[in-house]
Amino acid sequence: MSQPTTVTPATDPTIKSPLVRIEHLVKHFPTGGAFGRAVVHAVDDVNLAIQKGETLGLVGESGCGKSTLGRVIVQLQPATSGHVFFQDQDLTRLRGEKLRRIRQQVQMIFQDPYASLNPRMTVGDIVSEPLRNFRLARGKKAEQRVQEVMRVVGLNPGFVNRYPHEFSGGQRQRIGIARALVLNPTFMVADEPVSALDVSIQAQIVNLMEDLQEKFNLTYLFIAHELAVVRHISDRVAVMYLGKIVEIGPSAAIRDRPLHPYTKVLQSSVPVPDPDVEASRKPILLKGEIPSPVNPPPACRFHTRCPIAQKICSEVEPPLEMKESGRFAACHFAGQL
Amino acid sequence: MSSGTVHAVDGISFDIDRGEIVGVVGESGSGKTMTALSLLRLVPEPGKISGRILFGEQDVLQMADDEIREFRGNEVAMIFQDPMTSLNPVLRVGFQVEEAMDAHRRFTRQQSRERVVPMLQRVRIPAAKERVKDFPHQFSGGMRQRAMIAMGVSNEPSLLIADEPTTALDVTVQASIIELLRDISRELRAAVILITHNMALVASLCNRVIVMYAGRIVEEGPTRAIFKNPQHPYTWSLLRSMPRVDEVAKERLISIKGVPPDLAKPPAGCKFHPRCRFRIDKCFTEEPPLGEVDPGQLARCWVLMKNIQDPESEAMR
Numbered sequence: 001m002s003q004p005t006t007v008t009p010a011t012d013p014t015i016k017s018p019l020v021r022i023e024h025l026v027k028h029f030p031t032g033g034a035f036g037r038a039v040v041h042a043v044d045d046v047n048l049a050i051q052k053g054e055t056l057g058l059v060g061e062s063g064c065g066k067s068t069l070g071r072v073i074v075q076l077q078p079a080t081s082g083h084v085f086f087q088d089q090d091l092t093r094l095r096g097e098k099l100r101r102i103r104q105q106v107q108m109i110f111q112d113p114y115a116s117l118n119p120r121m122t123v124g125d126i127v128s129e130p131l132r133n134f135r136l137a138r139g140k141k142a143e144q145r146v147q148e149v150m151r152v153v154g155l156n157p158g159f160v161n162r163y164p165h166e167f168s169g170g171q172r173q174r175i176g177i178a179r180a181l182v183l184n185p186t187f188m189v190a191d192e193p194v195s196a197l198d199v200s201i202q203a204q205i206v207n208l209m210e211d212l213q214e215k216f217n218l219t220y221l222f223i224a225h226e227l228a229v230v231r232h233i234s235d236r237v238a239v240m241y242l243g244k245i246v247e248i249g250p251s252a253a254i255r256d257r258p259l260h261p262y263t264k265v266l267q268s269s270v271p272v273p274d275p276d277v278e279a280s281r282k283p284i285l286l287k288g289e290i291p292s293p294v295n296p297p298p299a300c301r302f303h304t305r306c307p308i309a310q311k312i313c314s315e316v317e318p319p320l321e322m323k324e325s326g327r328f329a330a331c332h333f334a335g336q337l
Numbered sequence: 338m339s340s341g342t343v344h345a346v347d348g349i350s351f352d353i354d355r356g357e358i359v360g361v362v363g364e365s366g367s368g369k370t371m372t373a374l375s376l377l378r379l380v381p382e383p384g385k386i387s388g389r390i391l392f393g394e395q396d397v398l399q400m401a402d403d404e405i406r407e408f409r410g411n412e413v414a415m416i417f418q419d420p421m422t423s424l425n426p427v428l429r430v431g432f433q434v435e436e437a438m439d440a441h442r443r444f445t446r447q448q449s450r451e452r453v454v455p456m457l458q459r460v461r462i463p464a465a466k467e468r469v470k471d472f473p474h475q476f477s478g479g480m481r482q483r484a485m486i487a488m489g490v491s492n493e494p495s496l497l498i499a500d501e502p503t504t505a506l507d508v509t510v511q512a513s514i515i516e517l518l519r520d521i522s523r524e525l526r527a528a529v530i531l532i533t534h535n536m537a538l539v540a541s542l543c544n545r546v547i548v549m550y551a552g553r554i555v556e557e558g559p560t561r562a563i564f565k566n567p568q569h570p571y572t573w574s575l576l577r578s579m580p581r582v583d584e585v586a587k588e589r590l591i592s593i594k595g596v597p598p599d600l601a602k603p604p605a606g607c608k609f610h611p612r613c614r615f616r617i618d619k620c621f622t623e624e625p626p627l628g629e630v631d632p633g634q635l636a637r638c639w640v641l642m643k644n645i646q647d648p649e650s651e652a653m654r
Contacts, residue, residue, distance in 0.1 A: 061507035061508065168596045198365055198534065198597075199364060199534055199535075199579060200364060200575060200578055200592070200593040201592075201593075201596070202578070202579075203578035203579070203590035203591065203592035203593070204593075206580070206590055207590055207592055210589075225507065225508065226508075227508065227582050228581055228582040229580050231582060231584065232590070265509060266508060266509065267582060268512075269508045269509045270508055270537070270582040271515070271535075271537035271538055271540060271541040272537055272540065272583050273536040273540050273576055273579055273581065274564060274581075275541075275560045275564050275565075276561075277540075277583065278537075278540045278541040283513075283515075283516070285512060285513050288463075289477045289480075
């Protein structure tokens with residue numbers, strides 16, 4: 001059975017029942033350059049499918065566009081072009097009441113539990129606000145729902161009248177999760193949800209997110225710069241570099257045999273808490289700096305820093321194509337580093 | 338408003354030799370940064386330090402003002418987490434490196450000027466000759482951290498204190514800074530204190546580890562012993578709470594319940610007992626001493642992990 005060459009991660013046949021499908025998604029930001037024409041290529045032609053009930057991890061370094069991608073998916077920012085299908089409805093085309101209705105099912109958890117909670121609102125008000133916004137519950141009913149959700153995320157329901165500053169970082173992140181959970185969503189985008197937390201607290205939140213997923217059959221897009229955490233929580237991982245997805249595939253397969261050189265570099269860069277492993281680990285050091293997303297390098301965007309780049313890499317852009325069942329990489333020399 | 342004394346760091350003793358890299362690990366508020374600032378007598382007002390800090394034969398706490406100034410710049414250098422806030426944004430990078438040498442008068446003006454470019458080259462800033470004229474904002478995060486390291490090592494200190502030197506950086510940049518620190522410590526034959534919350538970084542760089550919790554050392558020893566055979570429940574749990582990039586199967590992480598104590602009102606007994614899964618009655622009332630558990634390895638615990646049958650399943654309960 002030969003696959004047509006047009007299979008993209010959005011049409012990946014191994015994703016049997018996609019909840020989210022992203023096609024040719026582009027997000028450019030104008031920067032007001034000399035003639036007002038310079039743009040930041042934050043997200044460029046991204047294709048993705050997210051299987052119902054899975055966790056898709058999205059990793060990349062700062063400025064690669066991973067947070068922007070997350071925000072465009074949940075329509076916190078409008079796409080420049082392309083489509084985001086959620087249960088076969090194109091969110092980028094929906095407006096008004098129709099978009100609002102879908103939004104109940106699509107929620108977001110933010111990185112900074114200090115900045116993403118209004119300091120003047122009590123926990124009860126914060127968690128019940130979505131219920132009020134969507135006119136789903138008021139009064140006693142809303143109170144009950146808030147208490148229920150607080151219990152589910154491991155917060156003492158007796159604390160409803162407290163303010164965010166009375167809580168630790170980990171508890172604040174639980175408040176953020178409760179707020180996202182109160183509407184009974186099916187899909188959650190978590191943008192670096194544990195990066196700002198202490199190590200001993202990170203595990204609490206990661207475990208909580210895993211429990212919630214099982215309990216409520218949630219689908220996650222888990223965005224982080226930290227490969228170890230992403231690998232741990234995700235069924236599949238997508239790697240981003242300068243606005244493009246360069247590799248996507250099952251977590252275990254990527255760990256054992258990364259196909260894209262950038263994935264391999266990322267993996268080799270992360271120290272492991274084991275002195276024996278560290279004694280022999282040789283990180284692949286990248287030359288130069290990450291190029292500006294205003295003027296990304298032509299053809300393969302990684303070619304200026306890639307340890308195995310050849311002439312073709314600066315001339316022809318490698319498509320993100322299926323290399324094996326369920327595995328995609330955008331590289332002319334995939335698997336050769 | 339509350340008042341009173343917070344024992345941010347309480348009864349810390351350790352020593353460090355030339356050529357050794359010692360990791361001080363702990364979470365925010367564990368006192369690891371305060372310990373380092375105490376070494377330099379840089380504790381912010383109204384903080385007080387008591388005890389002895391011996392540098393060679395000299396007690397840092399007894400030094401006169403000009404002596405401590407001399408000591409800070411010439412013998413010790415500190416590298417901070419955020420290179421953007423530690424560099425002056427309106428001065429050229431080269432000038433700042435030169436200034437660091439001028440301030441401590443180990444070199445003449447002429448020598449300082451001549452040493453700037455080689456220093457920047459030594460920390461592997463590409464095209465150093467051109468870039469010495471750049472301002473900090475023209476440098477990337479990794480380059481700024483390199484410039485900070487250049488300033489720190491320009492006076493050839495015998496003790497280098499690096500406080501979360503890679504935390505603000507991307508992973509690929511982190512990797513190169515780790516390599517640089519390793520090389521620099523070897524070249525200088527300096528003693529290095531690496532302060533971090535990242536156990537993996539410690540495994541990568543350090544010969545010896547000091548684990549801090551609530552202002553105390555709870556465990557200390559050679560890196561390999563601490564990672565392979567941790568005896569304090571805090572160290573043990575911390576190591577199992579972190580996912581590993583090379584992890585084979587998706588295992589459930591062992592989390593440490595609760596939060597670190599408020600040091601203004603620390604718990605009685607062992608400071609870790611409210612969060613400890615292996616505590617016994619004694620832990621509630623009596624604080625354990627830091628006792629030797631193996632040659633060179635010390636732990637502050639009444640129980641010790643080696644006395645627990647199947648800690649993993651115990652911790653999962």
